[in-house]
Amino acid sequence: MKKYLIPFLLLLLVGSGSTVWLYLINSSASEATETVSTETELPHAELSTLPDIVEIKSEGKSIKLSLNDIPKYKNYLLNEGDIQTEIARTQFTSLDVPSSKMFAMLKYGCGTKDCSTILVKTNGNKSESLTMPVGIFQDYKVSSDHKKVLIRYAYDEGSLVKRQILVAVDLEKLKIIPYTSAALEEPFMLKPTWPIISYDWIDNNQFTIETAALETSKYSALKNWFSSENRKTRKVTIGLDVNKRLDEYPKVM
Numbered sequence: 001m002k003k004y005l006i007p008f009l010l011l012l013l014v015g016s017g018s019t020v021w022l023y024l025i026n027s028s029a030s031e032a033t034e035t036v037s038t039e040t041e042l043p044h045a046e047l048s049t050l051p052d053i054v055e056i057k058s059e060g061k062s063i064k065l066s067l068n069d070i071p072k073y074k075n076y077l078l079n080e081g082d083i084q085t086e087i088a089r090t091q092f093t094s095l096d097v098p099s100s101k102m103f104a105m106l107k108y109g110c111g112t113k114d115c116s117t118i119l120v121k122t123n124g125n126k127s128e129s130l131t132m133p134v135g136i137f138q139d140y141k142v143s144s145d146h147k148k149v150l151i152r153y154a155y156d157e158g159s160l161v162k163r164q165i166l167v168a169v170d171l172e173k174l175k176i177i178p179y180t181s182a183a184l185e186e187p188f189m190l191k192p193t194w195p196i197i198s199y200d201w202i203d204n205n206q207f208t209i210e211t212a213a214l215e216t217s218k219y220s221a222l223k224n225w226f227s228s229e230n231r232k233t234r235k236v237t238i239g240l241d242v243n244k245r246l247d248e249y250p251k252v253m
Helices: 004-047 071-078 083-087 182-191 219-227
Strands: 053-058 061-066 092-096 104-110 117-121 127-142 148-157 161-170 176-178 196-203 206-212 231-238
Touching: 053 083, 053 092, 053 161, 061 092, 061 117, 071 083, 071 104, 071 117, 071 127, 092 127, 104 127, 127 161, 127 196, 148 196, 161 196, 161 206, 161 219, 182 231
Parallel strands: none
Antiparallel strands: 053 061, 092 104, 104 117, 117 127, 127 148, 148 161, 161 176, 196 206, 206 231
């Protein structure tokens, strides 16, 4: 009897061990599957909270835009924790342009002073967007043919010194227009260097800038100039490239 009992017990132990081993493997595989599934679904959960159409309100006005038409702004919202709060914080300024389309400057992600900006052209159903500089959107002037606009941005340094840039936009193509002179483009369009006291169109491809008549743009020199009651200025004439266009504002600041 013992001769048959020992082999039977051995088979029973081996069978029980195999069952436990298979259970552990299946349990681990199940946990791994659940983990992957949860991680995969997270982006869908985020996307589900993002509306297709957003209504932005500012200064008693409102504008409705499709986020798919403004990918830069859409990506910004996706990276924010509270999407609805960020939409509520977004502002816009309507540009007075004689056109069947509406032009609006979106201002979002604002820090202490500077805001990210996007110029939007919309017909109420379909929109186009152009990434603009980060800064303080100050004002603008439309060309006489209504096809271009000069947009001024300000950058405050303390309570006294202010530097500005002037960006030209082709309103028909909704693209940035480069300057013809790289030597003037850097300090007056790409890198806030000088104060721009005033500016105006000469014709549809040229404009003038009035700035400080100083040999250096160092903070100390500008501070003394702004503090002075007798501010000497100089005029600078700038031409716009008639052929070249840029899809967005260059990221050089």
